[in-house]
Amino acid sequence: MLFVDQSHLIRMAVGVGFRRARLRYAYMLLRGKNLETGKFSENERIENLQQFKDALEKVMNLNNWHAFINIAGEAGYISRNLIASSNAIVFCYVLYLIAKYDYRLTALQLKKCISKWMFMSTITYFYTGSTESEVEKQFADLREIHTADEFIAYIDKAIATRFTDDYFNFTLPSEMNTAAAISPSWFGYVASQIVLNTPVLFNNTPISKYFILGSSGTKNAVDKHHVFPKNYLTKIGVTSNRDRNQIANFIYLDYATNIAISDRPPAEYISNYRETLGEKAYIQSCHEHALPENFENMSYAEFLEKRRSLMAQVVRKAYQELCK
Known part of the structure; x- marks a missing residue:
């Protein structure tokens, strides 16, 4: 069984709700900082808190988690003993939730797309090393992605750049x-x-x-x-x-x-x-x-x-x- 701890939940909520990978953003956001302008305000704090709560609900929804665990199993990762980095679980789950709620992928599309991504990212050390920088870059890329088809094409292209013949x-x-x-x-x-x-x-x-x-x-x-x-x-x-x-x-x-x-x-x-x-x-x-x-x-x-x-x-x- 794969597992997460409290810090992972916070990181997931910040990823899903605000498309940010660095844990330090949680503190800034909940203090009322607007990450675009850099300014703090009470209204921003209230809005950020609600956005964080909404994201946390998705993260902690057991139906979502169990569906993701099944997808991890499809990719061959049926035991936590086969996962070298907890970051792989954290950010693959974030990507799953973004794909489900923001891009409205169907259950079949989610299964195929996320299982391929998890398989590739786990074996190629994608979430090892400068993990937060890699995920921040991915979040930036996703700002230009607007539909389910575009999301799937983006994931397939990202995998293809790593899973080459030379690889x-x-x-x-x-x-x-x-x-x-x-x-x-x-x-x-x-x-x-x-x-x-x-x-x-x-x-x-x-x-x-x-x-x-x-x-x-x-x-x-x-x-x-x-x-x-x-x-x-x-x-x-x-x-x-x-x-x-x-x-x-x-x-x-x-x-x-x-x-x-x-x-x-x-x-x-x-x-x-x-x-x-x-x-x-x-x-x-x-x-x-x-x-x-x-x-x-x-x-x-x-x-x-x-x-x-x-x-x-x-x-x-x-x-x-x-x-x-």
């Missing part, structure tokens, strides 16, 4: 060259598998089922496991955690498979599943999880490079699915 072929694989535990590129890859309804490796159960609240008992129902097990890498001379914990070396496995694989080298554990599943099902499972053909016989460095590229193409495929 999927070079930028995203490069961003996946990391061992960071909190990585938008890793979370985006997992979200992509959820969008594509991908089953867990060597299993028929969709990965999404394991992220549902209550799916685990005292043991995790699904685990991140090293494709090239950590102890095996140590034995072949790869001793740095920075190298062993590359996100391209991780995969989600159900608990039983995780235990069965343990520290065995890929060439050893793969043969069992290849025989059990049959060649066609085995190849399909590897394809769905961006595992290069014959990866078990590759050097570790070659495997990482090829898998990063394949993972990026999974992300591209998921975005194409959201565009349908």
Whole structure:
């Protein structure tokens, strides 16, 4: 379940009611400042307070929030554990409310438009770094947008400037060259598998089922496991955690498979599943999880490079699915 705190609610209300991203504007507005003229007045304070209350009502409307959460789920973000920045939730929800109330998008238009935006903005770090400046610029752009069709075209164009061929072929694989535990590129890859309804490796159960609240008992129902097990890498001379914990070396496995694989080298554990599943099902499972053909016989460095590229193409495929 995604969640927000009190400061997020204030930021959302200022965004929806006044098209401002910086939290400091809340204090100014509620003191009666006109942000255009810079002057303070009692009448302005009363008007701003009412505008803030109206916006807060929209923000705190549970029907709105639950509809947005469902859209986040459509984009693959079904768990707060897959969100690297709370700003993504805050400002995607603001954009959803603006699209709904100011541009009057239909429920179907909202679902398609906002799910694509959330998918793109979350994986490309749009709401990381100079977030407030980026959102202020977006609000400025929206002042020139007047209809639902113009809003949708604006969002599609903004996504297209980031989701280019170069992004999927070079930028995203490069961003996946990391061992960071909190990585938008890793979370985006997992979200992509959820969008594509991908089953867990060597299993028929969709990965999404394991992220549902209550799916685990005292043991995790699904685990991140090293494709090239950590102890095996140590034995072949790869001793740095920075190298062993590359996100391209991780995969989600159900608990039983995780235990069965343990520290065995890929060439050893793969043969069992290849025989059990049959060649066609085995190849399909590897394809769905961006595992290069014959990866078990590759050097570790070659495997990482090829898998990063394949993972990026999974992300591209998921975005194409959201565009349908």
